Amino acid sequence: xxxxxxxxxxxxxxxxxxxxxxxxxxxxxxxxxxxxxxxxxxxxxxxxxxxxxxxxxxxxxxxxxxxxxxxxxxxxxxxxxxxxxxxxxxxxxxxxxxxxxxxxxxxxxxxxxxxxxxxxxxxxxxxxxxxxxxxxxxxxxxxxxxxxxxxxxxxxxxxxxxxxxxxxxxxxxxxxxxxxxxxxxxxxxxxxxxxxxxxxxxxxxxxxxxxxxxxxxxxxxxxxxxxxxxxxxxxxxxxxxxxxxxxxxxxxxxxxxxxxxxxxxxxxxxxxxxxxxxxxxxxxxxxxxxxxxxxxxxxxxxxxxxxxxx
Amino acid sequence: xxxxxxxxxxxxxxxxxxxxxxxxxxxxxxxxxxxxxxxxxxxxxxxxxxxxxxxxxxxxxxxxxxxxxxxxxxxxxxxxxxxxxxxxxxxxxxxxxxxxxxxxxxxxxxxxxxxxxxxxxxxxxxxxxxxxxxxxxxxxxxxxxxxxxxxxxxxxxxxxxxxxxxxxxxxxxxxxxxxxxxxxxxxxxxxxxxxxxxxxxxxxxxxxxxxxxxxxxxxxxxxxxxxxxxxxxxxxxxxxxxxxxxxxxxxxxxxxxxxxxxxxxxxxxxxxxxxxxxxxxxxxxxxxxxxxxxxxxxxxxxxxxxxxxxxxxxxxxxxxxxxxxxxxxxxxxxxxxxxxxxxxxxxxxxxxxxxxxxxxxxxxxxxxxxxxxxxxxxxxxxxxxxxxxxxxxxxxxxxxxxxxxxxxxxxxxxxxxxxxxxxxxxxxxxxxxxxxxxxxxxxxxxxxxxxxxxxxxxxxxxxxxxxxxxxxxxxxxxxxxxxxxxxxxxxxxxxxxxxxxxxxxxxxxxxxxxxxxxxxxxxxxxxxxxxxxxxxxxxxxxxxxxxxxxxxxxxxxxxxxxxxxx
Numbered sequence: 002x003x004x005x006x007x008x009x010x011x012x013x014x015x016x017x018x019x020x021x022x023x024x025x026x027x028x029x030x031x032x033x034x035x036x037x038x039x040x041x042x043x044x045x046x047x048x049x050x051x052x053x054x055x056x057x058x059x060x061x062x063x064x065x066x067x068x069x070x071x072x073x074x075x076x077x078x079x080x081x082x083x084x085x086x087x088x089x090x091x092x093x094x095x096x097x098x099x100x101x102x103x104x105x106x107x108x109x110x111x112x113x114x115x116x117x118x119x120x121x122x123x124x125x126x127x128x129x130x131x132x133x134x135x136x137x138x139x140x141x142x143x144x145x146x147x148x149x150x151x152x153x154x155x156x157x158x159x160x161x162x163x164x165x166x167x168x169x170x171x172x173x174x175x176x177x178x179x180x181x182x183x184x185x186x187x188x189x190x191x192x193x194x195x196x197x198x199x200x201x202x203x204x205x206x207x208x209x210x211x212x213x214x215x216x217x218x219x220x221x222x223x224x225x226x227x228x229x230x231x232x233x234x235x236x237x238x239x240x241x242x243x244x245x246x247x248x249x250x251x252x253x254x255x256x257x258x259x260x261x262x263x264x265x266x267x268x269x270x271x272x273x274x275x276x277x278x279x280x281x282x283x284x285x286x287x288x289x290x291x292x293x294x295x296x297x298x299x300x301x302x303x304x305x306x307x308x309x310x311x
Numbered sequence: 312x313x314x315x316x317x318x319x320x321x322x323x324x325x326x327x328x329x330x331x332x333x334x335x336x337x338x339x340x341x342x343x344x345x346x347x348x349x350x351x352x353x354x355x356x357x358x359x360x361x362x363x364x365x366x367x368x369x370x371x372x373x374x375x376x377x378x379x380x381x382x383x384x385x386x387x388x389x390x391x392x393x394x395x396x397x398x399x400x401x402x403x404x405x406x407x408x409x410x411x412x413x414x415x416x417x418x419x420x421x422x423x424x425x426x427x428x429x430x431x432x433x434x435x436x437x438x439x440x441x442x443x444x445x446x447x448x449x450x451x452x453x454x455x456x457x458x459x460x461x462x463x464x465x466x467x468x469x470x471x472x473x474x475x476x477x478x479x480x481x482x483x484x485x486x487x488x489x490x491x492x493x494x495x496x497x498x499x500x501x502x503x504x505x506x507x508x509x510x511x512x513x514x515x516x517x518x519x520x521x522x523x524x525x526x527x528x529x530x531x532x533x534x535x536x537x538x539x540x541x542x543x544x545x546x547x548x549x550x551x552x553x554x555x556x557x558x559x560x561x562x563x564x565x566x567x568x569x570x571x572x573x574x575x576x577x578x579x580x581x582x583x584x585x586x587x588x589x590x591x592x593x594x595x596x597x598x599x600x601x602x603x604x605x606x607x608x609x610x611x612x613x614x615x616x617x618x619x620x621x622x623x624x625x626x627x628x629x630x631x632x633x634x635x636x637x638x639x640x641x642x643x644x645x646x647x648x649x650x651x652x653x654x655x656x657x658x659x660x661x662x663x664x665x666x667x668x669x670x671x672x673x674x675x676x677x678x679x680x681x682x683x684x685x686x687x688x689x690x691x692x693x694x695x696x697x698x699x700x701x702x703x704x705x706x707x708x709x710x711x712x713x714x715x716x717x718x719x720x721x722x723x724x725x726x727x728x729x730x731x732x733x734x735x736x737x738x739x740x741x742x743x744x745x746x747x748x749x750x751x752x753x754x755x756x757x758x759x760x761x762x763x764x765x766x767x768x769x770x771x772x773x774x775x776x777x778x779x780x781x782x783x784x785x786x787x788x789x790x791x792x793x794x795x796x797x798x799x800x801x802x803x804x805x806x807x808x809x810x811x812x813x814x815x816x817x818x819x820x821x822x823x824x825x826x827x828x829x830x831x832x833x834x835x836x837x838x839x840x841x842x843x844x845x846x847x848x849x850x851x852x853x854x855x856x857x858x859x860x861x862x863x864x865x866x867x868x869x870x871x872x873x874x875x876x877x
Binding site for chain 2: 031032033034035037038039040041042043045046048049050052053079081082083084085090093094096097100103104107108111115118119122149152153155156159160165168169170171172173174175178179220221224225228256257258259260261265266272273274
């Protein structure tokens with residue numbers, strides 16, 4: 002187990018280094034100038050700016066400086082938010098994205114497993130058809146549409162009630178979190194429901210369930226210990242990457258609901274070509290994704306003992 | 312009985328259903344616990360919004376939405392609209408604009424501007440938010456910081472009128488040599504590099520705001536980064552700044568002119584650039600105003616909202632590339648396009664948003680000339696769309712260039728919705744009228760700038776927003792040395808007029824020069840004016856006294872007030 006964990010960790014570190022280098026190269030290959038602004042700067046002002054951000058040095062040296070900073074956990078200062086450190090931006094915005102992401106994943110996992118199991122039980126009957134229709138809808142309607150529609154629904158609901166039951170946008174209290182996290186988790190929930198359904202169906206017809214029934218185990222025990230536990234395995238596999246994807250992919254939801262998350266900072270940084278913020282957040286997200294995959298691998302080994310031996 | 316029904320009747324299924332429901336209930340309970348825990352965790356890390364109403368008459372509070380997080384509020388480095396908007400409320404310069412956009416005393420109670428310099432006498436009761444007096448040293452320190460190359464201020468050029476500023480910015484002299492001196496706490500002496508006839512308008516600009524040296528140094532390079540890293544001398548002070556989430560301004564009790572400030576709190580608990588979300592917030596009664604896009608306008612009219620509009624001072628046009636290898640350097644080709652260009656059709660039929668005005672000149676309608684509006688004193692030459700003349704010029708252009716057909720022209724443009732509409736309109740227009748093919752090159756912001764700077768275009772959709780309320784903010788754009796002259800237009804006759812406008816102090820001489828510049832730009836078909844941008848907005852009828860202006864703090868809430876029953 003220890004060797005397995007160490008091996009996965011080492012792989013993770015190499016992956017993060019690779020992400021860092023690829024981002025650095027891509028960043029400098031992209032056309033466009035991070036210091037350019039609508040107002041043209043004079044030669045002199047430009048030189049001063051280049052000096053401030055170390056862009057006057059050769060690219061190889063910039064790469065070394067960047068890697069050194071990364072090892073110390075320091076991503077430098079932002080190009081657009083001039084006095085702020087990239088570390089501060091991540092520290093302030095990531096908890097918001099993480100909160101939103103954790104809630105969304107919880108919604109998605111609970112709903113996905115529950116609805117998936119339900120549809121399997123009611124296969125080809127009305128509840129199955131209704132839920133599967135909604136699932137297809139959830140997968141195919143993009144989140145910006147769902148976000149805008151649900152926000153409009155909130156406006157109408159508050160207008161109908163005559164008081165503000167749930168805020169239309171903003172962040173800070175429990176009431177702000179409910180709708181955005183549901184919107185964010187919707188796609189994943191639909192995906193998980195479909196996955197759960199097929200895996201449940203597969204297991205219901207498998208030999209070991211028949212054996213369990215034949216040897217007279219109580220139905221409650223069969224369902225919980227044999228059927229559900231085995232059917233959940235593929236769901237857990239995709240849950241890790243899903244957590245990372247949801248936490249990093251909340252840009253649209255963050256924009257529509259005015260939520261100060263990291264997804265928004267990241268997209269804005271890309272538009273502004275803010276080198277340090279792009280590199281900092283990419284490496285941070287890369288590290289996050291890699292560690293999520295490792296966690297899932299370890300978790301998988303715990304649920305399914307056969308994995309560890311490989 | 313078919314197979315599925317049997318499966319349902321199976322006792323196994325019923326047990327499974329019951330178990331699933333239990334699990335679901337358990338999960339839901341867990342979810343609620345998780346949410347409460349997360350909400351508590353985010354409240355200790357300092358989240359954002361107090362769910363506010365748009366207005367509160369009793370506490371004199373208004374709630375607004377910010378379209379973007381201010382990058383930082385160090386006035387020596389600010390360049391963007393949002394920072395300048397907030398700075399205009401929390402700081403005050405020597406001179407400020409009043410509600411009818413006249414220059415009135417700010418920190419300075421009187422001033423004297425000469426050809427070689429200026430003197431400002433500061434008022435005695437101007438105070439920082441910590442009670443210390445605002446002195447001449449605070450201005451001298453701020454201005455030296457801006458031109459100091461170590462500060463790398465993008466707006467340093469706007470101080471180049473001060474003696475030695477350019478040399479200091481180039482690192483050739485020490486910042487101490489700058490032509491500004493605090494004679495005493497209350498007298499500021501300024502020396503000019505060259506005469507500047509509109510210095511009073513310049514010092515009203517945010518970059519000229521004061522910065523207190525001892526406070527600035529005590530923040531160790533973090534000045535303007537957080538609410539506690541600032542000290543305020545304006546009508547309001549910032550009491551809360553959660554990055555990307557919440558800005559809260561409260562009335563500054565130490566502001567000298569506090570009796571004119573009627574609002575107690577300007578709360579901005581929402582930061583988003585999504586116009587639909589902003590309008591939803593307004594509809595919900597959460598914010599006091601919202602800017603409308605074309606998509607929301609119909610909706611707003613159906614709801615019978617009170618729609619306001621104003622010109623934001625920017626003018627938009629299509630620039631040509633004058634580099635010799637580009638065929639757009641040919642005058643007849645440009646004239647042909649100019650005689651087809653129809654800015655009224657573009658504004659009235661294509662953009663079709665109230666507030667937008669067809670542009671007829673580089674100088675927008677709001678600029679003041681010698682006494683009255685500049686455009687009335689110096690009416691621009693009129694170019695009426697005329698297909699016959701356009702085709703004549705096109706034939707001449709083909710002869711000059713020695714081609715049978717004009718090759719396709721590249722129109723570089725941005726990715727905003729209006730830029731798209733404009734580009735498609737122009738493409739259609741030129742193809743229909745002259746048979747010239749336009750290839751639209753749509754680029755995101757930085758890439759477009761890159762191509763503009765390297766000259767990778769035939770035509771480019773460009774625009775200009777004013778820095779100060781003098782025609783010079785537009786007038787020098789096509790000077791051969793100006794970095795914003797991306798098409799590299801080079802005309803000694805125009806350069807000469809720019810120098811007159813820059814160096815003369817006599818209003819008549821200067822305005823004559825601008826009139827001449829305007830004439831050259833149109834007769835030489837240097838660009839195709841498109842529109843003067845307007846803003847359409849809705850505002851809560853209980854809020855009064857908000858000032859909109861083309862230059863400076865916009866919108867300005869410092870003199871706004873609430874009425875209980877409109």
